[in-house]
Amino acid sequence: MMLFLPLGVDNTELERLPRVSITIAAICIVAFFISWVVPSNPLGVGENELRSLLEQSLEHPDLEFPPACAERLLSDSGRRLVRNMHQRVAESDGAESVTNRQQGLNERCEELIAQHDSSLLSRFSLVPARGLAQPGWLTYMFLHLGWMHLLGNLLFFYVTSLLLEDAWGRPLFAGFYVVGGLVAGVAHYAIDPASESVMVGASGAVAACMGAFCLRFAQRRVRIGYFVWLLKIFRGTFPVPGWVWGGLWFGNEVLNYYLLGNNTGVAVMAHIGGFVFGFAGASLLRVTQLEERVVAPALAAKQGGWVADPRLAEAQEALDQGDRTAARAGFQRLLKTQPDHTDALLSLGRMDLEDGKTQAGTARVERALHTLAGRASTDALWFAMEPLVSLLPIDALRPASAWKLAQALDTEDAPPASLETTEALYSVAGGGAGIIAVRALIRATELRMAHYKDLERAAGYLARAKPLLTGEAATAGDRVRELDAEITRVLEENAWKKRDAAPTPTVNAPPAPPRIFPCRIVSMTDMALTVEAANGQRRTMAMAEVLAIAVGMLPVAGPPGTPPRQTVLTDLVLSWGSANEGARVLRVNVAGLALNHFYPGVAPREAYARFLADMLERTNANALPDASSLKQGQYPRFNSEAELSQHYYGGSAAAA
Structure with missing residues (x-):
């Protein structure tokens, strides 16, 4: 004996409560209790009555069993028994006796058919012979024949519906489910419009969900449970891609129809029709990009969040x-339709750099950063660029791109951590020609002198600039000579000071202000964390990069006439900074934690406690104010964000 069942989708994370899916499942369960559990004879006819009717027919094989009765009341095995019975040769008791018995049999069949038709299941099932004007077109998909029928459909519905509703939104998914059920019913109807057999069950609509799932979530891993009994019991689970699971199921349905037709007691053609509709619907959304252009922005606007391409x-x-492999394929598919998608370019470029594909990775990153430099703020550009600095060979950038990036980063409110990179970009831009190259080298000199006091390297920049002072670039000659004279003067002064200076006491400089990056958490695993800044830029980091987790309560104004309520801020400290650079902190408010997404069904306070415990365990970070306070839910209170930042990091916070 072998049994294989889908148990769920690995690492399922939902952005919203699947209310439509829950409602559909609840309707199926309630309808099942009303139509199957409560009635003593759900189909209107008891087994004893059918058995008595068959026994009467077997005793008198010369009677004709009413075809309508056989079609509507008997199973396939019962119909075969009746057909075989009429092939036997039997003696007749006389014409009058046969006529009377036949009339009695017909009347009894009519009574049972009337009982059958009056049952809830029959009245609201889909019967092709009733034509188009019947409620069963809508109601059949919520009715079921027995516990196994119900539970099997709900299991497959659970596996496929949650992610579809989460991606498409509630209205679109609800409409898709109903239309999928209607299409499945039409497919069943088209095979035999005169059939008197009832059809009930959600499997046609669920098949539509499966068809859409195996395309929309083709690479998601469906967890399959197996139970094999061959002299010894084998059991366990294994994952398969969604397209493999859905494809095998569909292939099995097509094979069943080819070998056995639609007369197996299972509406196979409804399954096939529903699956084809679902696959076609998902294909239409993909080809027209309706999900990316319409659905996703609408969902994001409704939630007040940022739009992210699914x-x-x-x-x-x-x-x-x-x-x-799947990630690379996904980024490449996105870039085929949106070649300038900066997030995809940055992610794919980083993968290339990590895999040693320096030329391809540099080209992709350069293209993305060049685009961002023209439209993003300094902080947003640095937020995207900082994780790549250690991987990206800056000297491989084109001088024009390096100049544009350096100009975008070189602002008054530039993060201190970006200064060295900005100088390096100016140095690369100085490898070009003309006035731009000279200006780049001049600015690199100024940055080196102002922030690092490294006059030898500054002199090297000027040495590179001097040969370029021809043509239009000659207009910058005065500034080059001015800086050259300044460097010479300072070098001479330093030489005298070094010889004559007496030891002086060290004075501690005030701490540099922290850099605060407001963001939200997009995904979280045991090893990695993905955050998204307010401008939509994403960054994935290892959990080990988080050095500390700081928590604070702040007052938030409530409705007029009510006292302020308290909200919580969570800081993820990535760097404690230095004398020249303040701490680097990711700040997440309550909404940005997405607690209902990571801990569905858990009360907010308990979910937050779990979040802190999970983060502290995964990051091994320090807890602020201390681990004991966070574990007990005792969070310090502050009057403002500035006070919180001052308390934990010192200096005046600079929002990024």
Whole structure:
């Protein structure tokens, strides 16, 4: 004996409560109790009555069993028994006796058919012979014949519906489910419009969900449970991609129809029709990009969040799970339709750099950063660029791109951590020609002198600039000579000071202000964390990068006439900074934690406690104010964000 059943989808994370799916399942359960559990004879005819009718027919095989009765009341095995019975040769008791018995049999069949037709299941099932004007077109998909029928359909519905509703939104998914059930019913109807057999069950609509799932979530891993009994019992689970699971199921249905037709007691053609509709519907959404252009923005606007392309989220999720092949394929598919998608370019470029594909990775990252430099703020650009600094060979950038990036980063409110990179970009831009190259080298000199006091390297920049002072670039000659003279003067002064200076006491400089990056958490695994800044830029980091987790309560104004309520801020400290650079902190408010997404069904306070416990365990970070306070839910209170930042990091916070 072998049994294989889908148990769920690995690492399912939902953005919203699947209310439509829950409602559909609840309707099926309530309808099942009303139509199957409560009635003593759910189909209107008891087994004893049918047995008595068959026994009467077997005793008198010369009687004709009414075809309508056989079609509507008997199973396939019962119909075969009746057909075989009429092939036997039997003696007749006389014409009058046969006529009387036949009339009695017909009347009894009519009574049983009337009882059958009056049952709830029969009245609201789909019967092709009733034509188009019947409620069964809508109601059949919520009725079921027995516990196994109900539980089997709900299991497959659970596996497929949650992610579809989450991706498409409640209205679209609800309409898709109903239309999928209607199409499945039409497919069943088209095979035999004169059939008197009843059809009930959600499997046609669920098949539509499966068809859409195996395309929309083709790479998601469906967890399959198996039970094999061959002299010894084998049991366990294994994952398969969604397209494999759905494809095998559909192939099995097609094979069943080819070998056995639609007369197996299972509406196989309804399954096939529903699956084809679901696959076609998902294909239409993909080809027209309606999900990306209409559905996703509408969902994001309704939730007050940022718009994220679902294909990007799917590829990023694959990357978080360690499936780099699927992630790379996902990013590449997205870039085929949106070649300038910065998040996809940055993610794919980083993968290339990590895999040693320096040329391809540099080209993709350069293209993305060049786009961001023209439209993003300094902080947003640095937020995207910072994780790549250690991987990206800056000297491989084109001088024009390096100049544009350096200009975008070189602002008054630039993060201190970006200064060295900005200088390096100016140095690369100085490898070009003309006035731009000279200006880049001049600015690199100024940055080196102002922030690092490294006059030798500054002198090197000027040495590179001097040969370029021809043509239009000659207009910058005065500034080059001015800086050259300044460097010479300072070098001479330093030489005298070094010889004559006496030891002086060290004075501690005030701490540099922390850099605060407001963001939200997009995904979280045991090893990695993905956050999204307010401008939509995403960054994936290892859990080990989080050095500390700080928590604080702040007052928030409530409705007029009510006292302020308290909300919580959670800081993820990525760097404690230095004398020249403040701490680097990701700040997440309550909504940005997405607690109902990571801990569905858990009360908010308990969910937050679990979040802190999970983060502290996965990051091994320090807890602020201390681990004991966070564990007990005793969070310090502050009057403002500035006070919280001052308390934990010192200095005046600078929002990024």
